[in-house]
Amino acid sequence: MVRALFKRNMISGIKVLLILLGVISMYTVVIIYMYNPEISQMLSGYQEVLPEMMAAVGMTGIADNILEWIRIYLYGFIMILFPLIFEIIIVNKLVVSYIDKGSMAVLLSTPHSRKKIIFTQAVSLAILVSLLLICVTTVGIASCQIMFPGELDVKKYILLNGSEILLQLMMLGIIFLFACMCTDARYFYAFGAGIPLVFFLIQMLANMGGKLEKLKYFTLYSLFPSGRIVDGTQGYLIYNLVMALISIAFMGTGIFYFTRRDLSV
Secondary structure (H helix, E strand, O other): OOOOHHHHHHHHHHHHHHHHHHHHHHHHHHHHHHHOHHHHHHHHHHHHHHHHHHHHHOOOOOOHHHHHHHHHHHHOOOOHHHHHHHHHHHHHHHHHHHHOOOHHHHHOOOOOOOOHHHHHHHHHHHHHHHHHHHHHHHHHHHHHHHHHOOOOOHHHHHHHHHHHHHHHHHHHHHHHHHHOOOOHHHHHHHHHHHHHHHHHHHHHHOOOOOHHHHHHHHHHHHHOOOOHHHHOOHHHHHHHHHHHHHHHHHHHHHHHHHHHOOOOO
C-alpha cells in the first residue's frame, strides 16, 4: 500500500466515522436501556396492530433474552441502513471525489502504480467500515454489562457483529465496484448507491411475508444469518463464507477495472 495515502485516508474518514458511530451508538444504548418486560409487551402490541410495518423494518418476534431483543430492534433496520450510509459517504470521499476533482490524476503521476493506489483505497475503506462496527460492538457489550450485567451472550453477540461486518463489506464491494467503473458521480449514485438501497427496499418487502416473501431471493441482505446465530442454528458459517467471497469478488473486480479504465473519460 501507499502509506502516506493510507494515513491520509484514515484521517479523512475518521471524521465521518465518529459522526455515524455517535448516531448508531445512541440507538444501541437506547434500545438496550429499553429492554424490560413492559416495553416488550408494548412493542409486541405494535406488531399485532401494525404487523406489515413492523415486519418491513425487521422488528418481529418475541424477545426471550437481551440478545434476541437487540437483534429484533437493531439489526433489522438501524444496523443495516446507517452503516450503508457511511459506506456511500466514504467511497464517494476516497474514490469518486478523487476522480471528479482530478486528484486521482495527481496521485497517478507519482511513482506508485494504479493497482497500488486503488488497493490502498480499497483496504482503507474496508478498515474504516470494520472499525465502525467493531466500535459499535464494544459500545453494545459495555452497555449490556453496565445495565444488565451477565445477561448478554457475549460470544453470540460478537458472532452476530462479525456477520454484520461481512454483510457491510459485501455492500461496500458493490459501492466500490461502481465507484471504479462509473465515469460520472451521477452514475455512481444511481448504481453504486442505488443498488444496495434497492436491495434494502426489496428486503423490507420480503420481510412482510406472504407472496412478497419470495423477494428474498432477489436481495443479498437475505444472506445475513442473524436469526441463525442468535437461535444457535447451524449453517451460519456458510452464509458468512458466501458474503466474504462476494465481497472479495466485487472489490477485486473494482480494482481490476480501475487499473484498466481511461480516467480521461
